[in-house]
Amino acid sequence: MTRTAPQRTTTGWIPLAVLATAQFLVVLSTSIVNVALPQIRTGLDLSDTGQAWTVNAYVLVFGALLLPGGRAGDVYGLRRVFLLGIGLFALSSLGAALAPTAIVLIACRAVQGIGAALLAPTALALVLTLYPDRERRGTALGVWGAVSGAGGAAGVLLSGLLTSLYGWRAVFVVMVPLALAVLVATWRLVAADRPRGGSLDAPGAVTVTAGLVALTYGLSGRWPLAVIGLALLGLFVVLQRRSADPLLPARMSVVAVPNILMALLGAVWLGLFYFLPLYQQRTLGYAPLEAGLTQLPLALMITLSSWVTGKVSGRRVLPVGLLALAAGLAWLSRTPADGTFLVDLLGPTLLIGIGLGVAFVRLTATSSTGVPAADNGLAGGLVNATRQIGGAIGLSFLTLLPSSGTAFLACAALTLLISALATRKA
DSSP: OOOOOOOOOOSSSHHHHHHHHHHHHHHHHHHTTTTTHHHHHHHHTOOHHHHHHHHHHHHHHHHHHHHHHHHHHHHHOHHHHHHHHHHHHHHHHHHHHHOOSHHHHHHHHHHHHHHHHHHHHHHHHHHHHHOOSHHHHHHHHHHHHHHHHHHHHHHHHHHHHHHHHHOTTHHHHTHHHHHHHHHHHHHHHSOOOOOOOSOOOHHHHHHHHHHHHHHHHHTTTOHHHHHHHHHHHHHHHHHHHHOSSOSSOGGGGGGHHHHHHHHHHHHHHHHHHHHHHHIIIIISOOOHHHHHHHTHHHHHHHHHHHHHHTTOOOTTHHHHHHHHHHHHHHHHTTOOTTOOIIIIIHHHHHHHHHHHHHHHHHHHHHTTTTOOGGGHHHHHHHHHHHHHHHHHHHHHHHTTSSSHHHHHHHHHHHHHHHHHHHHHHO
């Protein structure tokens, strides 16, 4: 007897809640480890290199594999690849929680990155498929942006709480039941889609993955690797022109500009969340948990702004949001040594939260506009990849600046550039 696929819920929002939870886990896994690193270092006798790779193994693999992960969803089926990704994510989270050595932990973090690279673009593509009409898609992307914005702050808070109460292994344990629940709920609520067919461009996938890993890692000071990465990416471009079924076909040029803007926004986003905790802890003397708590208004405003942006329309929404973001970053660039939360942090972070929420939702929406349904997975992988890689490249240059204040000012200037380019395109 042939087993039929579970029926999809097409009228409600429960599938969106399930897929948004998966996105929350992806963002959470990036930030939840940071506060726990000192305990992990003590517990597993991590070296400085091992401590860095506990973070980098996930981020590098995730960012580099997003493009092939999204295309795999188109070729083999979005739901099938998503379920594989969330399954790998759950197993690797459990492995990280039980890791007896640093090498095992780092390997599990790399597998987490593989799982995230499979589930993140296919989850977004499934959302685009489930909610095709403009109004419902706008609401869905608003929720998507809200969840993405909340995940970072939640990671800092959960990490501090779980580490202090139960130890560092708890930051990985907490993700296991959530991932398994998402797996079961997706299998039950989301019907198997029809794969586009064809084959995955293996030479393209290998060269773009290796190129992005080498470039991103090389920009942290290992410049020969960065040069190798650029050469591999150049080879990727040549291979795409010659391939009969390229990983990144020419028809995706329709979303080139939104993805360039998303890469620039990624630099602003990562720069903010890198330098803000540094300013709070090194200059203002905040404890890690205090720094996390003071970012709650920022996370709340990103969440609220994303939700509202998904429900409104108009060409002026994005430029206005970007101007609010630039103003907040410029205000934050003052970074007084005797600053207080109410006077020097609350106002600028509220403006920043408004701007980030608007920009993330609007650019995510435009990055799929005009893309055929058969390329939804690739579109999801591309917009995630450009944000991740743009953030990594941007941060490598921002860290060369002399102070947090200068970095915030540079992010404000970068935001004005995004606004100018977005206005010109419109």
